[in-house]
Amino acid sequence: MALSGAELGLAWAAPFAGLLTSIAVMPLAAPAFWHHHFGKIAAAWTLALLIPFALSFGLAQTGGVLVHTLVEEYLPFTILLGALYTTAGGIFIRGNLHGSPALNAGLMALGAVLASFMGTTGASMLLIRPLIRANDNRRHNAHVVVFFIFVVSNVGGSLTPLGDPPLFLGFLQGVSFFWTAGHLWAETLFLLVALLAVFWVLDAWLYRKEGITPTDPTPDAPRLGLEGTINLLPLAVAVGLVLMSGTWKPGIVFDLWGTPLPLQALVRDIGLVAVTLASLWLTPAGVREKNQFSWAPMQEVAKLFIAIFLTMVPVIAMLKAGPAGVFAPLAGMLDSPLAYFWLTGGLSSVLDNAPTYLAFFNLAGGNAQALMGEGAAVLAAISGGAVFMGAMTYIGNAPNFMVKAIAEERGVKMPSFGGYLLWSGAVLLPLLFVMAWIWMR
Secondary structure, eight states, X not given: OOOOGGGOOGGGGHHHHHHHHHHHHHHHHSHHHHHHHHHHHHHHHHHHHHHHHHXXXXXXXXXXXXXXXXXXXXXXXXXXXXXXXHHHXXXXXXXXXXXXXXXXXXXXXXXXXXXXXXXXXXXXXXXXXXXXHHTTTOSOOHHHHHHHHHHTTTGGGOSSTTXXXXXXXXXXXXXXXXXXXXXXHHHHHHHHHHHHHHHHHHHHHHHHHHOSOOOOSSOOOSSOEEEOGGGHHHHHHHHHHHHHHHHOOOOOEEEXXXXXXXXXXXXXXXXXXXHHHHHHHHSXXXXXXXXXXXXXXXXXXXXXXXXXXXXXHHHHHHHHTGGGSTTHHHHHTOOSHHHHHHHHHHHHTTSOHHXXXXXXXXXXXXXXXXXXXXXXXXXXXXXXXXXXXXXXXXXXXXXXXXXXXXXXXXXXXXXXXXXHHHHIIIIIHHHHHHHHHHHXX
C-alpha cells in the first residue's frame, strides 16, 4: 500500500534532518569517530525512522516501504553506480599530465561532453583519477575537484536521459529521449562556459601564485594513452542496458510484496551485475593498481545512501501530497516555471535529485505529453532544477559524494559539507540566478 503523505506530520522528517546534520557536522567535529563509525550512525538514524514507523503503521506497511525503497530505488541505484565505478576504475589514462589551468579545464570540458552519453557517474569515475593525479603536486588542488563536481558530475549530464538519474526517470515516464537536449541546451551551454571561465581565472591565479611546484609524487609516463581499454566494452553494455530498460516494454511485471518489478528492470539489473563481474575478470593485471582503485568510496556511498533513501521516504511522500500535506505552502508557490525551478532545485540540493524530480513532475500534472507541449517551460524548469542544483551539496547527486571520497582517499583536503556549500553558494548560485532570470521566467 502506498504511503499517504497527507497523513504525516513534520516530525517524520526528523530522522532525515538528523542524518543530514550528521553528514554535515561530524566529519568536522569528530573526524576520526565519523570515519570509523559513519555506517553505524547512518543505521541509527534509519532505525529512528523505521521503529516509530512500524509502531504507527504496522509491520506490513513498514515491510512494504522497505521493499519498495530497496527494489525500485536503492538497488537499481547501487547496482548501476557499482557497474560504472568498476568499469571506469579499470581504465587507466596514462601520459604526461600536468595540472595546468588549460589541461584541467580541458579535462572538465571533455567530461561534460561525455556525461550526457555515459552518465555523470561514468564520466566522473573515468576522469577524476587522472585529474587528481595531474594535480597531486600542487599546493592548491581542492578547488579543481569542486569545479569538476559542478561541471562533470552534474551540469554536463543535463542533455539526455543517460546523463543524470532525474532525466532517466522522466524518460521512463514518457518524456522523449532528445526532448531535454532541445529545451535545455542554451542553459547548459551558458553554465558550462561560465563555470569553466570562472575556474580558469581562479586556477590560473593560483597556478601563478604557487610558482615552482613540488616534485610530482606520481610522475606520469611520457606517452599519452589508455590501459584497460577492454573496459570500454562493458561500459558501453552498461549504457545500453540503461537505455534498453527505458525503451523495451514487454509488459511482464512481477509483484514483490506490493512493489511492481518490470521484467526490463530485472534484466537491466542482472545485466549490470554481470557487467561488473566481467570488468573485474577482463581488466588486465596491474591496471586497477595504477589507478589506486579501492572499494572504500563505493562502500561509503552504499552505506550512506541506503540511509538517505529510507529516511527521505516520508519527506518525498509529504511533497507528493501537495496541497493535502504539510508542504502545502510550497505547493501553493508553484505558479510559474521560475518557482518550479527553485523549489525543485532547492530540494534536490538536500534530497536525492531523482525522487525530487519525480515528486515535482507529479505535482505539475504527471502527464508527459502535456508537459512536453503546453507545459514545456515547467518541465524544462523541473529538469534544470533537479540536474543543475544537484551540484549544490555533496548529497545532491550520487557522483558528488563518490568524487569527494575518491579525492580524500588520494590525499586531497576536500571542503567539509558546509565548506562545499560555501563554494557552490559563491560560484554556482549566482550563475543559476542569471540563468533562471534569462530562461526560466
